[in-house]
Amino acid sequence: MYAVEMNHLSKIYTGGKTAVADMSLMLEQGEVFGFLGPNGAGKTTTVKVLNGMLQSSEGKCMVFGEDPAREPEKVHAVSGVMTEHAQMYNHLTGLQNLIFYGAMFGIGEEESRKRARELLKQLELADAAGQKLSAYSTGMRQRLSIARALMHRPKILFLDEPTSGLDPESAYNVNQMILALAKEQGMTVFLCTHQLRYAQEICTRYGLIDEGKLLTVGTLEELRDGVSSGMSVQIRADRVPDALEDALRKRAVSDRCRNTEQTAGIREFTFEAASEEEIPHIVSQIVESGGKVYHVSASRPSLEDIYFALTAERRQQ
Amino acid sequence: MNRAISAIVKKDMWEITANRQLLLMIVIVPLVLTLVVPSIFLLSAHFAPQEMEELQELMGMLPEEMQNVETEELMVRLLMNHILPLFFLIIPIMAASVMAASSFVGEKEQSTLETLLYSPLTVRQLFHAKVLASFLFSMLVSGIAFLGMILVLGVEMYALTGVMLIPGISWILVLALLSPAVSLIAITLIVRGSAKAQSVMEAQQKAAFLILPVVFLIAGQFLGVMLLSVWILAGLSAVLAVLAWVLLRTSLAKFSGEMLLGNR
Numbered sequence: 001m002y003a004v005e006m007n008h009l010s011k012i013y014t015g016g017k018t019a020v021a022d023m024s025l026m027l028e029q030g031e032v033f034g035f036l037g038p039n040g041a042g043k044t045t046t047v048k049v050l051n052g053m054l055q056s057s058e059g060k061c062m063v064f065g066e067d068p069a070r071e072p073e074k075v076h077a078v079s080g081v082m083t084e085h086a087q088m089y090n091h092l093t094g095l096q097n098l099i100f101y102g103a104m105f106g107i108g109e110e111e112s113r114k115r116a117r118e119l120l121k122q123l124e125l126a127d128a129a130g131q132k133l134s135a136y137s138t139g140m141r142q143r144l145s146i147a148r149a150l151m152h153r154p155k156i157l158f159l160d161e162p163t164s165g166l167d168p169e170s171a172y173n174v175n176q177m178i179l180a181l182a183k184e185q186g187m188t189v190f191l192c193t194h195q196l197r198y199a200q201e202i203c204t205r206y207g208l209i210d211e212g213k214l215l216t217v218g219t220l221e222e223l224r225d226g227v228s229s230g231m232s233v234q235i236r237a238d239r240v241p242d243a244l245e246d247a248l249r250k251r252a253v254s255d256r257c258r259n260t261e262q263t264a265g266i267r268e269f270t271f272e273a274a275s276e277e278e279i280p281h282i283v284s285q286i287v288e289s290g291g292k293v294y295h296v297s298a299s300r301p302s303l304e305d306i307y308f309a310l311t312a313e314r315r316q317q
Numbered sequence: 318m319n320r321a322i323s324a325i326v327k328k329d330m331w332e333i334t335a336n337r338q339l340l341l342m343i344v345i346v347p348l349v350l351t352l353v354v355p356s357i358f359l360l361s362a363h364f365a366p367q368e369m370e371e372l373q374e375l376m377g378m379l380p381e382e383m384q385n386v387e388t389e390e391l392m393v394r395l396l397m398n399h400i401l402p403l404f405f406l407i408i409p410i411m412a413a414s415v416m417a418a419s420s421f422v423g424e425k426e427q428s429t430l431e432t433l434l435y436s437p438l439t440v441r442q443l444f445h446a447k448v449l450a451s452f453l454f455s456m457l458v459s460g461i462a463f464l465g466m467i468l469v470l471g472v473e474m475y476a477l478t479g480v481m482l483i484p485g486i487s488w489i490l491v492l493a494l495l496s497p498a499v500s501l502i503a504i505t506l507i508v509r510g511s512a513k514a515q516s517v518m519e520a521q522q523k524a525a526f527l528i529l530p531v532v533f534l535i536a537g538q539f540l541g542v543m544l545l546s547v548w549i550l551a552g553l554s555a556v557l558a559v560l561a562w563v564l565l566r567t568s569l570a571k572f573s574g575e576m577l578l579g580n581r
């Protein structure tokens with residue numbers, strides 16, 4: 001059984017806006033799936049359809065074999081959802097909130113309290129457990145929402161921008177926690193995010209969506225193969241021979257990298273090299289023509305590079 | 318499932334008592350209706366009965382067997398069993414609508430509705446839990462108000478005239494049938510009236526407009542009826558109970574539709 005199964009899923013809002021268009025996607029159990037795409041791409045809409053908050057316009061979807069359009073409550077029993085629109089009660093404390101939502105899932109008070117304390121500790125909210133939610137900061141609320149979504153130990157966790165309001169340390173912790181849940185408990189994670197660097201650290205597979213359409217799906221390696229075969233090399237130097245510069249520009253990984261920075265003749269560019277062997281060759285060319293090289297680095301394209309390459313490709317079409 | 322429903326009921330009750338302003342209203346209205354006004358009436362009936370001419374007319378309409386008691390006692394009975402029950406109905410209406418507005422619209426206002434909807438309860442179960450919370454709250458407030466009233470008026474009456482005050486059969490109808498029925502009607506009207514309301518305030522204002530005419534209508538119609546016969550009162554209570562039931566069923570559809578409306 002797949003954790004998530006979407007078959008030609010479409011969602012057209014009543015105003016006529018197509019937010020999800022003919023999406024087909026299967027997620028295996030235990031995957032940490034990164035769902036990426038620009039603002040308004042349709043990520044949140046997809047999560048809502050998968051959890052029965054919205055009815056799909058066409059197509060079908062299943063979450064752990066349950067149809068959210070027909071029996072959303074059965075999906076909810078196995079899924080934990082965290083979105084920015086799913087808030088908690090301001091006049092209750094963090095702990096009281098978690099115990100309340102535990103009860104909503106039929107968990108007894110004692111057990112709820114135990115789980116809540118554990119989660120609060122993991123999310124570094126133990127000190128704020130007795131504080132009313134109205135006294136929580138944005139980041140604290142967000143972390144409490146993650147705790148809330150985990151109270152009933154779901155098989156699949158839907159996270160819509162879980163780390164966008166968090167400071168770097170908290171974001172790191174949350175990511176480690178998600179990773180541990182997936183590894184140790186085999187939890188499936190459906191992660192919508194813009195924070196590509198974090199996504200790259202924890203996701204096992206990615207889907208890129210734009211204007212409701214699923215552009216690509218695959219592991220980081222598969223996505224890399226789709227956009228480039230070699231390495232992405234970054235060079236900062238001055239007095240680069242014109243011929244070389246032109247040649248390198250043509251090999252830029254994406255539009256974004258073609259923008260060379262020019263401070264007092266110093267240029268920075270990122271281009272794609274077929275292999276490592278090419279790098280010393282290019283460097284010596286610059287040096288021999290009297291240029292100074294300040295920085296050279298080579299890496300495989302990051303998720304961010306791939307994202308830009310793919311969205312740029314799409315815009316050209 | 319029962320655990321979830323009782324958690325919602327408890328949470329909603331807690332929420333309303335945490336709101337000073339609402340709590341004040343819920344305490345003051347019954348206090349005035351069941352204690353202050355009746356006490357004033359009792360005192361004036363005792364010390365200046367001749368000034369209450371309008372009541373003398375009403376008393377003339379009472380059944381014969383009631384006519385041969387003393388004027389003061391008759392007046393008090395008239396108040397106790399025929400007039401007060403009508404005004405008493407304002408209490409369950411008020412309590413139910415304040416609670417329903419806070420319970421239904423409050424979730425929307427705080428963006429907690431979506432979180433509730435992610436629970437394994439069906440929309441129908443959520444609706445029932447919410448209606449139950451408002452209903453129980455309204456019954457609780459009415460019950461306390463009634464007991465308080467009986468106690469205080471009983472003591473006052475005994476001190477003034479030495480006569481024991483015994484609530485008539487109409488109170489049984491009011492407490493057992495009429496109050497629950499009007500509570501449910503108020504709750505369903507709030508659910509309907511507040512479909513588009515985005516804040517609790519707005520819903521309550523709307524609710525007041527919805528409910529005031531109901532109160533006056535009932536009061537106007539009943540004042541005569543109450544004097545005639547308990548049976549007619551019983552019949553009307555039954556009709557209202559049926560109406561409450563029908564409204565409840567149709568509001569469920571409205572509620573589920575509205576839940577998703579904001580998202581569509």
Ligand SMILES: Nc1ncnc2c1ncn2[C@@H]1O[C@H](COP(=O)(O)OP(=O)(O)OP(=O)(O)O)[C@@H](O)[C@H]1O
Binds near residue numbers: 018044
């Ligand atoms: N309730 C609604 N009614 C009509 N259109 C909507 C509604 N909600 C979203 N949309 C539209 O659907 C599209 C997809 O929105 P969605 O919220 O799914 O995007 P997203 O990928 O989550 O974006 P973001 O990264 O900004 O969160 C957008 O164009 C948006 O304007």
Ligand SMILES: [Mg+2]
Binds near residue numbers: 044045160
């Ligand atoms: Mg979104």
